[in-house]
Amino acid sequence: MMYSQTDIGLNKKRTGRELRFTLLAALPFAALAVAAFWMRREVLCMAAVVLCGAVVILLWDLFVSPCRRYGRYLSEVTSGLTRRTAGTVVRLGEDRVFRDGVWFNELILNIYEDLSEEGERRFLYDCAKESPAAFVGRDVALTSHGNYVLGLEPLHAQEAEEESRA
Secondary structure (H helix, E strand, O other): OOOOHHHHHHHHHHHHHHHHHHHHHHHHHHHHHHHHHHOOOHHHHHHHHHHHHHHHHHHHHHHHHHHHHHHHHHHHHHHOOOEEEEEEEEEEEEEEEEEOOEEEEEEEEEOOOOOOHHHEEEEEEEOOOOOOHHHEOOEEEEEEEOOEEEEEEEOOHHHHHHHHHO
């Protein structure tokens, strides 16, 4: 399987680190707003509040929000239903796909033995994980949640071991 509890733990740590960074970056502007309010400097207070809000919104959208979306994706795929599909990996997509807040690459799996076009199925694998380029042209058992790839295993593993020995 591509995902484990370690991935979820690492994402939680990263989300916390990014949240602390965001709050720390906004702290000087919040302190300036409080000081300006205490000194009764209306324009300075408003400017500091606007800058504080702008920093929080910008850093939240750039750093915290992607971590949270990836965490949501991880919890969904690790706790949801899975399906195994046997077929041949025909090709990998070159373009990245942004779906549900996460970047993916395409993997085209053909489930027909004669590899006709009607048997092609589109799956998405996480860009943050290792590319399954070694599986192109090979028969695999693909574990998925919806059309998200959770794992790839070569079919006929014993035959592959025998070929490597010979």
